Amino acid sequence: MSTKVAPDPSRRSETARRAILAAAIDLVGEVGYTKLSIEGIAHAAGVGKQTIYRWWSSKGSLLFDAFLTLAGEGEAAALPDTGDLAADLKLVLRATVDELDDPRYDQAMRAMHVEIVNDPILAADYVLRLDRPMRELKKERLRAAQRAGQLAEDVELEVAIDMLFGPILNRWLQRTGPLTHEYVDQVVDTALRGLQPRP
Amino acid sequence: MSTKVAPDPSRRSETARRAILAAAIDLVGEVGYTKLSIEGIAHAAGVGKQTIYRWWSSKGSLLFDAFLTLAGEGEAAALPDTGDLAADLKLVLRATVDELDDPRYDQAMRAMHVEIVNDPILAADYVLRLDRPMRELKKERLRAAQRAGQLAEDVELEVAIDMLFGPILNRWLQRTGPLTHEYVDQVVDTALRGLQPRP
Numbered sequence: 001m002s003t004k005v006a007p008d009p010s011r012r013s014e015t016a017r018r019a020i021l022a023a024a025i026d027l028v029g030e031v032g033y034t035k036l037s038i039e040g041i042a043h044a045a046g047v048g049k050q051t052i053y054r055w056w057s058s059k060g061s062l063l064f065d066a067f068l069t070l071a072g073e074g075e076a077a078a079l080p081d082t083g084d085l086a087a088d089l090k091l092v093l094r095a096t097v098d099e100l101d102d103p104r105y106d107q108a109m110r111a112m113h114v115e116i117v118n119d120p121i122l123a124a125d126y127v128l129r130l131d132r133p134m135r136e137l138k139k140e141r142l143r144a145a146q147r148a149g150q151l152a153e154d155v156e157l158e159v160a161i162d163m164l165f166g167p168i169l170n171r172w173l174q175r176t177g178p179l180t181h182e183y184v185d186q187v188v189d190t191a192l193r194g195l196q197p198r199p
Numbered sequence: 200m201s202t203k204v205a206p207d208p209s210r211r212s213e214t215a216r217r218a219i220l221a222a223a224i225d226l227v228g229e230v231g232y233t234k235l236s237i238e239g240i241a242h243a244a245g246v247g248k249q250t251i252y253r254w255w256s257s258k259g260s261l262l263f264d265a266f267l268t269l270a271g272e273g274e275a276a277a278l279p280d281t282g283d284l285a286a287d288l289k290l291v292l293r294a295t296v297d298e299l300d301d302p303r304y305d306q307a308m309r310a311m312h313v314e315i316v317n318d319p320i321l322a323a324d325y326v327l328r329l330d331r332p333m334r335e336l337k338k339e340r341l342r343a344a345q346r347a348g349q350l351a352e353d354v355e356l357e358v359a360i361d362m363l364f365g366p367i368l369n370r371w372l373q374r375t376g377p378l379t380h381e382y383v384d385q386v387v388d389t390a391l392r393g394l395q396p397r398p
Contacts, residue, residue: 045278114316150395152394166366167365
């Protein structure tokens, strides 16, 4: 009797899907979003165009899935909790800055943000699949800080997250200034301490 | 003798330029950025396509100029100074939210942000022509607040501006939550007071 196992079609599908998503990320980093084409992705992934069109309706939705897979693998972990909120936030945000400075991620993430800005349906998907789960992890860290007396009890956590994580994203997207570790530290310290004079 | 005055060519040029910029803003609001065309803008402005191509190399650069003209006319004024920093910031940011909720501005501003995210040269132009001058006006208001003892002396003003104005822009661009006056007030109060527990 032969020991050869028949190929599992669902496994082959998953392999093709992953090859397509990886090819999309690689290619957008090389040629940019405008020049990205389904043909190019199919060629790089070693599949036919029809395979791609079976799963995705446009390069926008494909790239969006590719990005969510990439971001989900890298970031969907709980935030560090060493007991020092400021230090933990700086660690996470410095890592974000390093990632945004990496050309491999830069083009793919810009492309995703363009899709989000332009398309309310993709934006809703982004909120549901990436923004909300990430926010929950951030909130858990902030709740621990509240229990430890490092964050005011009555702070609106949604606003706290926007204030800590938003400035980095903004500066990167709009290129209004250099994205440095120094800037990260200033944002964290200023957000925690506030703009008002201390008594 | 005739009292008719010969048309002033530079004045005619300026009239055509303004008509083109206004048509670009109107049209992007109607059809969106993807379907916006130079032909459509020329038709709406009552000029030939060649007139547009004489001044702008692409619909991106034209729309960018149109947006800067629109934004410059509306916003390049000093921030109010009633002596109450929190109240003045809330007034300005509530007006921003109302503007972003206006469909006439929404599409045009989204289109400009997409251009900025994608194009480093346009982004540099945006920083120079809009972001920097607006930041200077914001800094003037914050410096007055420092003199009035309402803002800490050692606050980094660039970071303060990112923290006050960034969250509104982010929430609008990424559609992560409703853009309300309540949210504006929470952002201003949280930024001023900080996230740490008060003594």
